[in-house]
Amino acid sequence: MTNSSSQITKSSTAEYFAKNLQQVGFSSPAKAVLTTLKEAMDNALDACEEFGILPEITVIIEKKGKGHLRHTDRIMIRVVDNGPGLTLQQVPMVFGEYLASSKFGRGRCSRGQQGIGISAATTWAVQTSATGARVITKQKNMKKALSCMVITDLKKNQGIIKEKEMTNWDREHGTSVEFLIDGRLQMNGEGGILAYLRGNILLNPHLTLKYQLPDLAPTTISRVSDIVPVIPPSLPPHPHTMKLGEFMSHARLFGRIKLSDWLERGFSRLSRPEITAIVKTSGYKASLAEQTVTSLTAEQLKKLFATIQEMDLRPPATKSVITIGEEALSLSIQRLGQIDYFSVVSRRPIICDLKPVQVEVAVARLQTKGGDSDEAVQVLRFANRVPLQFDRASCAIIKAISSVNWRAYNLKQSKGGLPSGPYIIAVSIVSPFIKFKNASKETIDASDELVEEIRAALMKAGLKLSRHLKKEHKERELESKLQHIEKFSPILVDTLCRLTNANKERRLRAENGLLKILGRDNQETVKELQAAEVKLAAHLSKQKDSLVMFNDEDKQLMHHEEELSEKPLDLEEAEPKKKTKKAPAAKKAPAAKKKKKK
Amino acid sequence: MVKYSTRKQSEITSSAIALCDRLLSELEKGRRPVLSATKCSLDNSVYTPSIGYLTPGSKRVQSELNVSSVKKISRSLFMLEILLRNVNVGGINTKRELYYISKGLLKSNPLIKPLDFDDQVESDATIDFVCEILECYREELNCFANDRGGQTYSQHLIVTETMPNGETAEIDLSRLGTSPFMPKNRPQNLTLKAKGKIDFCLVLESEGTANTLVANGITKRHPCIVVGAQGVPSNAVRGWVKRIQDQLTVPIYFFGDLDAYTLQNIYRTLKAGSASSLIRNKDFSAPDVRFLGVLPEDIKKYDLFHYDVKMNDPSEARSLKKAEDALKNDPFFRSNRNKGLVKILNWLIESRKRCEQQSFFSVDGRDPLIFEKIIIEKIKSGSYV
Ligand SMILES: Nc1ncnc2c1ncn2[C@@H]1O[C@H](COP(=O)(O)OP(=O)(O)O)[C@@H](O)[C@H]1O
Numbered sequence: 001m002t003n004s005s006s007q008i009t010k011s012s013t014a015e016y017f018a019k020n021l022q023q024v025g026f027s028s029p030a031k032a033v034l035t036t037l038k039e040a041m042d043n044a045l046d047a048c049e050e051f052g053i054l055p056e057i058t059v060i061i062e063k064k065g066k067g068h069l070r071h072t073d074r075i076m077i078r079v080v081d082n083g084p085g086l087t088l089q090q091v092p093m094v095f096g097e098y099l100a101s102s103k104f105g106r107g108r109c110s111r112g113q114q115g116i117g118i119s120a121a122t123t124w125a126v127q128t129s130a131t132g133a134r135v136i137t138k139q140k141n142m143k144k145a146l147s148c149m150v151i152t153d154l155k156k157n158q159g160i161i162k163e164k165e166m167t168n169w170d171r172e173h174g175t176s177v178e179f180l181i182d183g184r185l186q187m188n189g190e191g192g193i194l195a196y197l198r199g200n201i202l203l204n205p206h207l208t209l210k211y212q213l214p215d216l217a218p219t220t221i222s223r224v225s226d227i228v229p230v231i232p233p234s235l236p237p238h239p240h241t242m243k244l245g246e247f248m249s250h251a252r253l254f255g256r257i258k259l260s261d262w263l264e265r266g267f268s269r270l271s272r273p274e275i276t277a278i279v280k281t282s283g284y285k286a287s288l289a290e291q292t293v294t295s296l297t298a299e300q301l302k303k304l305f306a307t308i309q310e311m312d313l314r315p316p317a318t319k320s321v322i323t324i325g326e327e328a329l330s331l332s333i334q335r336l337g338q339i340d341y342f343s344v345v346s347r348r349p350i351i352c353d354l355k356p357v358q359v360e361v362a363v364a365r366l367q368t369k370g371g372d373s374d375e376a377v378q379v380l381r382f383a384n385r386v387p388l389q390f391d392r393a394s395c396a397i398i399k400a401i402s403s404v405n406w407r408a409y410n411l412k413q414s415k416g417g418l419p420s421g422p423y424i425i426a427v428s429i430v431s432p433f434i435k436f437k438n439a440s441k442e443t444i445d446a447s448d449e450l451v452e453e454i455r456a457a458l459m460k461a462g463l464k465l466s467r468h469l470k471k472e473h474k475e476r477e478l479e480s481k482l483q484h485i486e487k488f489s490p491i492l493v494d495t496l497c498r499l500t501n502a503n504k505e506r507r508l509r510a511e512n513g514l515l516k517i518l519g520r521d522n523q524e525t526v527k528e529l530q531a532a533e534v535k536l537a538a539h540l541s542k543q544k545d546s547l548v549m550f551n552d553e554d555k556q557l558m559h560h561e562e563e564l565s566e567k568p569l570d571l572e573e574a575e576p577k578k579k580t581k582k583a584p585a586a587k588k589a590p591a592a593k594k595k596k597k598k
Numbered sequence: 599m600v601k602y603s604t605r606k607q608s609e610i611t612s613s614a615i616a617l618c619d620r621l622l623s624e625l626e627k628g629r630r631p632v633l634s635a636t637k638c639s640l641d642n643s644v645y646t647p648s649i650g651y652l653t654p655g656s657k658r659v660q661s662e663l664n665v666s667s668v669k670k671i672s673r674s675l676f677m678l679e680i681l682l683r684n685v686n687v688g689g690i691n692t693k694r695e696l697y698y699i700s701k702g703l704l705k706s707n708p709l710i711k712p713l714d715f716d717d718q719v720e721s722d723a724t725i726d727f728v729c730e731i732l733e734c735y736r737e738e739l740n741c742f743a744n745d746r747g748g749q750t751y752s753q754h755l756i757v758t759e760t761m762p763n764g765e766t767a768e769i770d771l772s773r774l775g776t777s778p779f780m781p782k783n784r785p786q787n788l789t790l791k792a793k794g795k796i797d798f799c800l801v802l803e804s805e806g807t808a809n810t811l812v813a814n815g816i817t818k819r820h821p822c823i824v825v826g827a828q829g830v831p832s833n834a835v836r837g838w839v840k841r842i843q844d845q846l847t848v849p850i851y852f853f854g855d856l857d858a859y860t861l862q863n864i865y866r867t868l869k870a871g872s873a874s875s876l877i878r879n880k881d882f883s884a885p886d887v888r889f890l891g892v893l894p895e896d897i898k899k900y901d902l903f904h905y906d907v908k909m910n911d912p913s914e915a916r917s918l919k920k921a922e923d924a925l926k927n928d929p930f931f932r933s934n935r936n937k938g939l940v941k942i943l944n945w946l947i948e949s950r951k952r953c954e955q956q957s958f959f960s961v962d963g964r965d966p967l968i969f970e971k972i973i974i975e976k977i978k979s980g981s982y983v
Pocket residue numbers: 039043044047081083084085086094100101102103104111112113114115116117118119175
């Protein structure tokens with residue numbers, strides 16, 4: 001090593017990551033714990049999903065004394081799943097080898113993508129406490145479970161199995177992985193363990209989660225759905241999402257194949273008529289389509305690529321995104337704590353920045369003691385169902401939330417900021433190609449199109465929520481009136497009788513009379529409430545009718561509704577709204593179109 | 599404690615019970631009872647020059663019993679019961695004490711717990727509401743505010759106070775040394791007698807200046823009564839001055855700052871009562887009081903120090919604004935009878951100047967009696983409004 005400065009050394013992938021663990025989520029003791037948990041749990045969820053298993057996952061975290069690093073504790077993290085289990089050959093690769101993954105770059109919406117995470121956790125365990133990943137795993141066809149310790153051989157980028165043993169395990173199949181690492185336990189806050197678990201609870205209605213964490217009672221959250229989400233197969237790339245270089249290397253992947261076949265099979269949205277047109281517009285003879293791709297010159301490929309980029313193609317299909325759905329979200333959100341009410345919105349998948357994206361939103365109000373707090377709402381962000389817990393400032397989700405006028409939906413909000421109060425706002429973005437802002441993958445790139453799409457979802461959720469709020473307000477009013485009557489009637493009659501020295505008969509008559517009077521008030525309130533509900537129902541069904549298939553109209557309508565509900569707030573905002581005049585026309589438009597269609 | 603209630607008090611008691619009886623009967627019939635009270639506000643104030651104080655017009659506020667008023671009415675009856683008990687046994691309390699009395703009763707009885715008062719503001723409002731529906735004074739229900747002001751000095755005044763038990767006490771103000779006499783509680787229980795002829799009664803806005811005048815010997819040199827109002831006159835001060843007006847035939851002069859606040863809030867209240875106390879102005883205003891100064895002409899005549907109203911000081915600016923309002927809406931200032939005062943208000947609004955009562959001391963810094971001299975000179979020369 002003495003001369004190393006003058007030598008060029010080639011380090012293995014494993015060595016590279018071992019030196020740069022901070023890049024993959026091990027930048028602080030607190031983050032190390034979260035990342036380790038996250039990698040293990042994401043894998044468990046992915047594996048179950050892949051094999052159509054309803055996941056039942058147990059998370060156990062314990063403090064085991066002081067850590068070796070300064071200001072750390074020794075922390076044990078164990079994640080046990082009922083997934084498919086692993087074979088003896090797979091174990092060292094999965095836990096000890098970098099870039100060994102079954103999901104690499106497949107254009108699917110799975111949680112893990114590259115095969116870095118869990119091996120990094122093993123490396124961290126080796127580095128900080130000289131242990132590796134303790135694994136117990138069993139596949140369905142195995143009599144006994146495999147129990148072992150996996151460590152990483154950094155030089156060779158290989159996993160090494162130690163303490164191998166076959167043991168009895170009281171489950172049919174599954175994997176238990178345990179790490180002992182130096183770290184710090186951060187339970188609360190956006191970057192805390194609980195936020196991660198809550199996020200997973202919300203987005204995985206089919207998950208049963210048991211957890212045992214220090215200082216908390218063991219908790220079991222049962223599944224509210226028996227449907228294992230099916231990750232849709234990936235689709236061939238859409239030519240408009242490609243760069244020239246990608247297009248050229250894509251050509252080589254298919255070997256000796258005819259140009260027309262390559263274009264047809266290798267891409268989405270290119271079929272025979274389009275292909276004929278591409279060749280013709282590029283100025284080539286039709287026979288070019290029959291040549292093999294490998295025989296084409298770079299010049300020809302470039303020309304073809306340019307032509308394709310100029311063409312109008314159907315947008316990419318949205319089949320490749322995975323949806324949670326409003327029904328499942330509605331059930332799932334109630335697992336986040338004592339919730340007064342909530343609203344969920346599942347947008348149809350759309351094409352955003354040329355990639356299929358689906359946005360789903362859930363807003364819930366937590367039951368609180370005392371009045372509404374002025375603290376900002378809790379935001380839960382998700383990308384492909386993985387909770388994002390850091391670097392939120394410039395995230396598309398935060399931008400979208402702050403850009404909505406929540407005051408129109410009866411939430412408190414300072415101008416341009418997040419709304420405040422005991423609410424959770426969860427936004428999930430699913431796409432096989434999520435564009436992140438940086439390598440740590442915690443911030444979704446805030447493109448105008450994406451922010452607008454998230455905004456539309458949030459506004460719809462806000463609208464639904466404010467109806468809840470209004471209805472609840474009415475109901476509270478009614479309830480307090482009823483309580484009022486019950487509370488004060490006897491006192492009133494009592495006092496009057498005492499002051500006038502009235503006898504029993506008078507008292508009885510007065511009591512009845514008073515109940516009659518106040519009961520009449522009460523009936524009126526009930527009637528009012530019923531009328532309000534009928535109106536609301538009518539409004540909702542009308543709204544459903546007008547939310548037709550066209551995304552833009554849908555947006556327009558919501559803009560309109562927002563303007564309407566913003567009206568009372570206009571006093572605060574100086575600029576007069578000129579748009580309001582135009583808005584009714586915008587609202588009528590979809591309905592009018594519909595009639596014509598009929 | 600001696601059982602004692604005045605004739606007025608037994609009238610109030612029986613009318614309160616009659617009211618309760620009416621409420622109960624209406625309830626028995628399943629009818630919605632309505633409580634009605636005089637509307638106490640400027641828009642229901644009438645000023646008749648021959649009467650001299652603000653009286654209630656015909657407007658009334660109605661509170662009918664319904665879901666939203668059932669609590670307020672229950673609370674009022676609860677408070678009424680306490681007050682009537684007090685009247686019955688001769689108990690006396692301040693509003694604050696009544697707040698704690700209610701709290702104690704409510705705490706010990708879970709059945710009436712829902713009536714509980716969150717703070718004294720709520721119990722005070724309840725007491726006021728009871729007085730409004732019974733059209734009586736708080737004092738008549740033995741509830742006394744801790745009234746401030748009214749310190750009175752004289753060498754020629756004897757006050758006879760009738761106590762709740764009927765006994766009387768005689769107070770000769772000339773025998774109190776440097777201590778003033780304080781007219782507390784119920785001025786109506788005080789009978790005044792002059793020892794010899796009294797020339798005038800002087801009510802000063804500043805109690806400090808009243809004290810200075812007396813210390814320098816004004817009451818020794820002149821047969822007079824000096825009263826310190828201490829700002830906006832309390833019920834005690836108002837009732838007391840009214841008593842002086844009724845029982846002694848002496849001219850009464852008020853002397854205070856030359857500004858809109860003094861004219862409108864202090865002087866008008868002393869002379870004609872206030873809109874919020876329409877039902878009690880009869881006994882709590884002294885229409886014969888005259889405004890001795892500071893007058894606008896005094897500024898020139900005595901070359902007094904004075905100030906421009908600071909328009910950037912919100913309270914001073916507001917005071918001018920209120921003066922403009924008063925000229926438009928206050929029946930007292932709209933009456934021809936008070937033209938002289940209106941002239942002063944207009945002068946204040948136009949000139950935007952103000953002058954403090956103590957500025958008379960600037961006339962001759964070496965003469966400690968200068969203030970007294972000017973006052974006497976003004977009274978003698980009829981320099982008042
Ligand atoms: N708990 C588990 N059960 C079954 N298979 C697993 C489990 N954990 C990991 N695997 C397999 O190991 C592979 C590598 O995991 P990992 O290194 O975390 O990469 P990634 O999750 O990005 O694919 C996964 O793709 C999966 O096939």
